[in-house]
Amino acid sequence: MIIWVFWNISFQIWYQYMQPLDDFYYFAKVIEYEGYAKAARALSIPKSRLSRHVAALEARLGVRLVNRSTRRFVVTEVGQEVHKHALAMLTEADAAVEAVEFARAEPRGIIKASCPISLAQGAMAQYLPEFLARYPKIRLMLHATNRRVDVLNEGFDVALRVRTVPTGEDGLVMRTFGSSSNFLVAAPEYLAANGRPEQPDQVAKHATLSFDSDSDRHTWELFDAEGKSARIEHTPRLVCHDFIVMRTAVLAGLGIALLPESVIRADLESGKLEQVLPAWTLPLGVFHLVFPTRRGLLPSVRAFIDFLAERMPRLL
Numbered sequence: 274m275i276i277w278v279f280w281n282i283s284f285q286i287w288y289q290y291m292q293p294l295d296d297f298y299y300f301a302k303v304i305e306y307e308g309y310a311k312a313a314r315a316l317s318i319p320k321s322r323l324s325r326h327v328a329a330l331e332a333r334l335g336v337r338l339v340n341r342s343t344r345r346f347v348v349t350e351v352g353q354e355v356h357k358h359a360l361a362m363l364t365e366a367d368a369a370v371e372a373v374e375f376a377r378a379e380p381r382g383i384i385k386a387s388c389p390i391s392l393a394q395g396a397m398a399q400y401l402p403e404f405l406a407r408y409p410k411i412r413l414m415l416h417a418t419n420r421r422v423d424v425l426n427e428g429f430d431v432a433l434r435v436r437t438v439p440t441g442e443d444g445l446v447m448r449t450f451g452s453s454s455n456f457l458v459a460a461p462e463y464l465a466a467n468g469r470p471e472q473p474d475q476v477a478k479h480a481t482l483s484f485d486s487d488s489d490r491h492t493w494e495l496f497d498a499e500g501k502s503a504r505i506e507h508t509p510r511l512v513c514h515d516f517i518v519m520r521t522a523v524l525a526g527l528g529i530a531l532l533p534e535s536v537i538r539a540d541l542e543s544g545k546l547e548q549v550l551p552a553w554t555l556p557l558g559v560f561h562l563v564f565p566t567r568r569g570l571l572p573s574v575r576a577f578i579d580f581l582a583e584r585m586p587r588l589l
Contacts, residue, residue: 396585452557
Protein backbone atom coordinates (compact mmCIF):
# COMPACT_ATOMS: atom_id res chain seq x y z
CA MET A 274 0.00 0.00 0.00
CA ILE A 275 2.79 2.41 0.96
CA ILE A 276 4.67 1.67 -2.30
CA TRP A 277 1.55 2.49 -4.31
CA VAL A 278 1.09 5.72 -2.36
CA PHE A 279 4.72 6.70 -3.03
CA TRP A 280 4.31 6.04 -6.75
CA ASN A 281 1.05 7.98 -6.79
CA ILE A 282 2.67 10.92 -5.01
CA SER A 283 5.56 10.90 -7.51
CA PHE A 284 3.13 10.90 -10.40
CA GLN A 285 1.18 13.80 -8.92
CA ILE A 286 4.37 15.75 -8.37
CA TRP A 287 5.35 15.18 -12.01
CA TYR A 288 1.82 16.03 -13.19
CA GLN A 289 1.88 19.34 -11.34
CA TYR A 290 5.51 20.10 -12.11
CA MET A 291 4.60 23.30 -13.90
CA GLN A 292 2.87 24.58 -10.76
CA PRO A 293 4.82 27.06 -8.60
CA LEU A 294 7.43 25.43 -6.39
CA ASP A 295 6.69 27.68 -3.41
CA ASP A 296 4.69 25.05 -1.54
CA PHE A 297 7.44 22.46 -1.93
CA TYR A 298 10.07 25.02 -0.94
CA TYR A 299 8.33 26.05 2.28
CA PHE A 300 7.47 22.45 3.12
CA ALA A 301 11.16 21.53 2.76
CA LYS A 302 12.14 24.42 5.02
CA VAL A 303 9.66 23.37 7.68
CA ILE A 304 11.19 19.88 7.65
CA GLU A 305 14.73 21.29 7.67
CA TYR A 306 14.06 23.41 10.79
CA GLU A 307 11.87 20.73 12.40
CA GLY A 308 8.84 22.93 12.91
CA TYR A 309 6.94 26.03 11.84
CA ALA A 310 8.22 28.40 14.52
CA LYS A 311 11.93 27.80 13.85
CA ALA A 312 11.43 27.90 10.08
CA ALA A 313 9.44 31.15 10.35
CA ARG A 314 12.22 32.79 12.37
CA ALA A 315 14.92 31.55 9.97
CA LEU A 316 13.02 32.80 6.92
CA SER A 317 11.72 35.97 8.60
CA ILE A 318 8.12 35.29 7.55
CA PRO A 319 4.94 34.72 9.58
CA LYS A 320 4.33 31.19 10.84
CA SER A 321 0.82 31.35 9.43
CA ARG A 322 2.22 31.79 5.95
CA LEU A 323 4.24 28.61 6.28
CA SER A 324 1.21 26.75 7.56
CA ARG A 325 -0.86 27.88 4.58
CA HIS A 326 1.75 26.66 2.10
CA VAL A 327 2.04 23.23 3.72
CA ALA A 328 -1.73 22.93 3.98
CA ALA A 329 -2.08 23.89 0.31
CA LEU A 330 0.48 21.23 -0.65
CA GLU A 331 -1.36 18.60 1.36
CA ALA A 332 -4.60 19.59 -0.34
CA ARG A 333 -3.02 19.35 -3.79
CA LEU A 334 -1.56 15.92 -3.09
CA GLY A 335 -4.47 14.65 -1.05
CA VAL A 336 -2.37 13.27 1.81
CA ARG A 337 -1.21 14.26 5.27
CA LEU A 338 2.46 15.25 5.22
CA VAL A 339 2.98 16.25 8.86
CA ASN A 340 1.15 15.58 12.09
CA ARG A 341 1.30 18.68 14.25
CA SER A 342 0.06 19.67 17.64
CA THR A 343 1.02 22.24 20.24
CA ARG A 344 3.81 19.97 21.50
CA ARG A 345 4.75 17.64 18.65
CA PHE A 346 5.80 17.91 15.04
CA VAL A 347 6.01 14.56 13.23
CA VAL A 348 6.61 13.99 9.53
CA THR A 349 4.51 11.18 8.14
CA GLU A 350 6.03 8.33 6.16
CA VAL A 351 4.56 9.75 2.98
CA GLY A 352 5.78 13.22 4.01
CA GLN A 353 9.34 11.92 4.28
CA GLU A 354 9.16 10.56 0.76
CA VAL A 355 7.63 13.77 -0.59
CA HIS A 356 10.41 15.67 1.17
CA LYS A 357 13.02 13.71 -0.81
CA HIS A 358 11.24 14.57 -4.08
CA ALA A 359 10.86 18.21 -3.02
CA LEU A 360 14.60 18.53 -2.36
CA ALA A 361 15.35 16.96 -5.74
CA MET A 362 12.97 19.33 -7.52
CA LEU A 363 14.39 22.37 -5.77
CA THR A 364 17.93 21.26 -6.61
CA GLU A 365 16.99 20.93 -10.28
CA ALA A 366 15.26 24.32 -10.21
CA ASP A 367 18.43 25.91 -8.79
CA ALA A 368 20.48 24.15 -11.47
CA ALA A 369 18.15 25.50 -14.18
CA VAL A 370 18.60 29.06 -12.90
CA GLU A 371 22.37 28.59 -12.75
CA ALA A 372 22.36 27.23 -16.31
CA VAL A 373 20.52 30.30 -17.58
CA GLU A 374 22.85 32.64 -15.71
CA PHE A 375 25.83 30.69 -17.03
CA ALA A 376 24.52 30.94 -20.59
CA ARG A 377 23.98 34.67 -20.23
CA ALA A 378 27.49 35.19 -18.91
CA GLU A 379 29.89 36.92 -21.25
CA PRO A 380 32.12 34.34 -22.95
CA ARG A 381 35.58 34.48 -21.44
CA GLY A 382 38.60 32.33 -20.72
CA ILE A 383 40.89 30.08 -22.74
CA ILE A 384 39.78 27.85 -25.64
CA LYS A 385 42.16 25.12 -26.74
CA ALA A 386 41.43 24.10 -30.34
CA SER A 387 43.06 21.89 -32.97
CA CYS A 388 42.88 22.55 -36.70
CA PRO A 389 44.49 21.17 -39.91
CA ILE A 390 47.36 23.34 -41.09
CA SER A 391 45.84 24.32 -44.45
CA LEU A 392 42.57 25.27 -42.76
CA ALA A 393 44.43 27.31 -40.16
CA GLN A 394 46.37 29.17 -42.86
CA GLY A 395 43.23 29.75 -44.92
CA ALA A 396 39.78 30.07 -43.42
CA MET A 397 40.81 30.32 -39.78
CA ALA A 398 43.32 33.07 -40.52
CA GLN A 399 40.54 34.91 -42.33
CA TYR A 400 37.78 34.48 -39.74
CA LEU A 401 39.54 34.45 -36.36
CA PRO A 402 40.14 38.22 -36.15
CA GLU A 403 36.39 38.73 -36.39
CA PHE A 404 35.74 36.14 -33.67
CA LEU A 405 38.32 37.58 -31.28
CA ALA A 406 37.03 41.11 -31.90
CA ARG A 407 33.49 39.95 -31.10
CA TYR A 408 34.59 38.26 -27.86
CA PRO A 409 37.44 40.34 -26.41
CA LYS A 410 37.64 38.31 -23.17
CA ILE A 411 38.34 35.02 -24.95
CA ARG A 412 41.89 33.74 -25.42
CA LEU A 413 42.34 31.17 -28.19
CA MET A 414 45.12 28.58 -28.26
CA LEU A 415 45.00 27.24 -31.83
CA HIS A 416 47.15 24.18 -32.53
CA ALA A 417 47.69 23.96 -36.29
CA THR A 418 48.53 20.33 -36.98
CA ASN A 419 47.56 17.59 -39.40
CA ARG A 420 47.95 15.05 -36.60
CA ARG A 421 44.72 13.62 -35.27
CA VAL A 422 44.83 14.87 -31.70
CA ASP A 423 43.34 12.97 -28.75
CA VAL A 424 40.72 15.50 -27.68
CA LEU A 425 40.01 14.06 -24.24
CA ASN A 426 43.49 13.02 -23.13
CA GLU A 427 45.21 16.12 -24.53
CA GLY A 428 42.66 18.53 -23.08
CA PHE A 429 41.30 20.08 -26.28
CA ASP A 430 37.97 21.89 -26.19
CA VAL A 431 37.33 21.39 -29.92
CA ALA A 432 39.09 19.82 -32.89
CA LEU A 433 38.30 20.64 -36.52
CA ARG A 434 38.65 17.81 -39.00
CA VAL A 435 38.08 16.82 -42.62
CA ARG A 436 37.62 13.11 -43.21
CA THR A 437 36.14 11.18 -46.11
CA VAL A 438 34.74 8.72 -43.58
CA PRO A 439 34.47 10.32 -40.11
CA THR A 440 35.11 7.69 -37.49
CA GLY A 441 33.22 7.61 -34.24
CA GLU A 442 35.14 8.57 -31.14
CA ASP A 443 33.94 7.48 -27.73
CA GLY A 444 32.75 10.32 -25.55
CA LEU A 445 32.87 12.98 -28.28
CA VAL A 446 30.11 14.96 -29.97
CA MET A 447 30.41 15.69 -33.71
CA ARG A 448 29.01 18.74 -35.49
CA THR A 449 29.13 18.69 -39.29
CA PHE A 450 29.52 21.87 -41.36
CA GLY A 451 29.26 20.31 -44.81
CA SER A 452 31.41 18.49 -47.32
CA SER A 453 34.35 19.51 -49.47
CA SER A 454 35.50 18.19 -52.85
CA ASN A 455 38.93 16.77 -53.63
CA PHE A 456 40.45 17.01 -57.11
CA LEU A 457 43.31 15.39 -58.95
CA VAL A 458 45.24 18.33 -60.39
CA ALA A 459 48.44 19.13 -62.22
CA ALA A 460 50.09 22.13 -63.79
CA PRO A 461 49.15 22.62 -67.49
CA GLU A 462 52.88 22.68 -68.34
CA TYR A 463 53.39 19.24 -66.76
CA LEU A 464 50.38 17.77 -68.61
CA ALA A 465 51.51 19.30 -71.90
CA ALA A 466 54.93 17.69 -71.51
CA ASN A 467 53.78 14.30 -70.15
CA GLY A 468 50.30 13.84 -71.60
CA ARG A 469 46.84 14.06 -70.12
CA PRO A 470 45.54 10.80 -68.63
CA GLU A 471 42.26 9.65 -70.17
CA GLN A 472 41.70 6.63 -67.89
CA PRO A 473 42.46 6.11 -64.18
CA ASP A 474 45.03 3.35 -64.82
CA GLN A 475 47.14 5.84 -66.80
CA VAL A 476 47.67 8.04 -63.74
CA ALA A 477 49.98 5.49 -62.09
CA LYS A 478 52.44 5.98 -64.98
CA HIS A 479 52.80 9.68 -64.11
CA ALA A 480 54.79 11.40 -61.41
CA THR A 481 52.55 11.83 -58.37
CA LEU A 482 52.56 13.76 -55.11
CA SER A 483 50.82 12.29 -52.09
CA PHE A 484 49.56 13.44 -48.75
CA ASP A 485 51.24 11.44 -45.98
CA SER A 486 49.15 8.46 -44.84
CA ASP A 487 49.34 5.82 -42.15
CA SER A 488 50.01 3.17 -44.79
CA ASP A 489 53.09 2.55 -46.88
CA ARG A 490 50.82 2.06 -49.91
CA HIS A 491 49.42 5.10 -51.64
CA THR A 492 46.01 4.62 -53.26
CA TRP A 493 43.43 6.92 -54.81
CA GLU A 494 39.91 5.64 -55.43
CA LEU A 495 37.86 7.31 -58.16
CA PHE A 496 34.23 6.95 -59.24
CA ASP A 497 32.62 7.58 -62.61
CA ALA A 498 29.12 8.93 -63.28
CA GLU A 499 27.62 5.44 -63.00
CA GLY A 500 29.29 4.76 -59.66
CA LYS A 501 31.94 2.44 -61.04
CA SER A 502 35.12 2.64 -58.96
CA ALA A 503 38.76 2.52 -59.99
CA ARG A 504 41.70 2.23 -57.61
CA ILE A 505 44.98 3.88 -58.51
CA GLU A 506 48.05 2.57 -56.72
CA HIS A 507 50.99 4.89 -57.25
CA THR A 508 54.49 5.55 -55.98
CA PRO A 509 54.74 9.28 -55.26
CA ARG A 510 57.85 11.37 -55.83
CA LEU A 511 56.90 13.54 -52.88
CA VAL A 512 55.05 12.56 -49.71
CA CYS A 513 54.14 15.42 -47.39
CA HIS A 514 51.71 16.00 -44.54
CA ASP A 515 51.06 19.60 -45.56
CA PHE A 516 48.67 20.74 -48.31
CA ILE A 517 50.44 24.08 -48.75
CA VAL A 518 53.73 22.33 -49.59
CA MET A 519 51.82 19.97 -51.89
CA ARG A 520 50.17 22.89 -53.69
CA THR A 521 53.52 24.61 -54.20
CA ALA A 522 55.01 21.43 -55.59
CA VAL A 523 52.19 20.75 -58.04
CA LEU A 524 52.27 24.38 -59.22
CA ALA A 525 55.97 23.87 -59.92
CA GLY A 526 55.07 21.06 -62.30
CA LEU A 527 56.36 18.12 -60.24
CA GLY A 528 53.41 15.87 -61.01
CA ILE A 529 49.76 15.03 -60.25
CA ALA A 530 48.39 15.58 -56.75
CA LEU A 531 45.12 15.06 -54.91
CA LEU A 532 44.18 18.29 -53.13
CA PRO A 533 41.07 19.76 -51.46
CA GLU A 534 39.10 22.23 -53.54
CA SER A 535 39.44 24.86 -50.80
CA VAL A 536 43.23 24.77 -51.25
CA ILE A 537 43.39 25.02 -55.05
CA ARG A 538 40.10 26.69 -56.04
CA ALA A 539 41.77 29.97 -57.05
CA ASP A 540 44.45 28.09 -59.02
CA LEU A 541 41.79 26.20 -61.01
CA GLU A 542 39.89 29.40 -61.74
CA SER A 543 43.04 31.22 -62.87
CA GLY A 544 44.25 28.29 -65.00
CA LYS A 545 47.45 27.76 -62.98
CA LEU A 546 46.24 24.22 -62.30
CA GLU A 547 44.16 21.86 -64.40
CA GLN A 548 41.87 19.11 -63.20
CA VAL A 549 42.94 15.60 -64.16
CA LEU A 550 40.25 13.08 -65.17
CA PRO A 551 37.36 15.56 -64.65
CA ALA A 552 34.82 12.84 -65.48
CA TRP A 553 35.89 10.92 -62.39
CA THR A 554 35.12 12.05 -58.86
CA LEU A 555 36.58 11.30 -55.45
CA PRO A 556 34.84 10.76 -52.09
CA LEU A 557 33.78 14.00 -50.48
CA GLY A 558 35.55 15.11 -47.35
CA VAL A 559 33.21 15.70 -44.42
CA PHE A 560 34.12 18.97 -42.72
CA HIS A 561 33.28 18.72 -39.01
CA LEU A 562 34.43 19.39 -35.51
CA VAL A 563 34.37 17.25 -32.39
CA PHE A 564 34.13 18.31 -28.76
CA PRO A 565 33.82 16.41 -25.47
CA THR A 566 30.21 17.02 -24.46
CA ARG A 567 27.16 19.25 -24.88
CA ARG A 568 26.39 19.25 -21.15
CA GLY A 569 28.08 21.98 -19.17
CA LEU A 570 29.63 23.51 -22.30
CA LEU A 571 31.44 26.72 -21.39
CA PRO A 572 29.95 29.90 -22.93
CA SER A 573 33.29 30.59 -24.62
CA VAL A 574 33.39 27.18 -26.30
CA ARG A 575 29.72 27.40 -27.27
CA ALA A 576 30.36 30.83 -28.82
CA PHE A 577 33.33 29.43 -30.78
CA ILE A 578 31.35 26.46 -32.10
CA ASP A 579 28.39 28.65 -33.09
CA PHE A 580 30.71 31.13 -34.81
CA LEU A 581 32.34 28.36 -36.86
CA ALA A 582 28.91 26.95 -37.74
CA GLU A 583 28.00 30.40 -39.05
CA ARG A 584 31.19 31.06 -41.02
CA MET A 585 32.60 27.73 -42.20
CA PRO A 586 29.79 26.70 -44.58
CA ARG A 587 30.71 29.79 -46.64
CA LEU A 588 34.11 28.22 -47.22
CA LEU A 589 32.45 25.15 -48.70
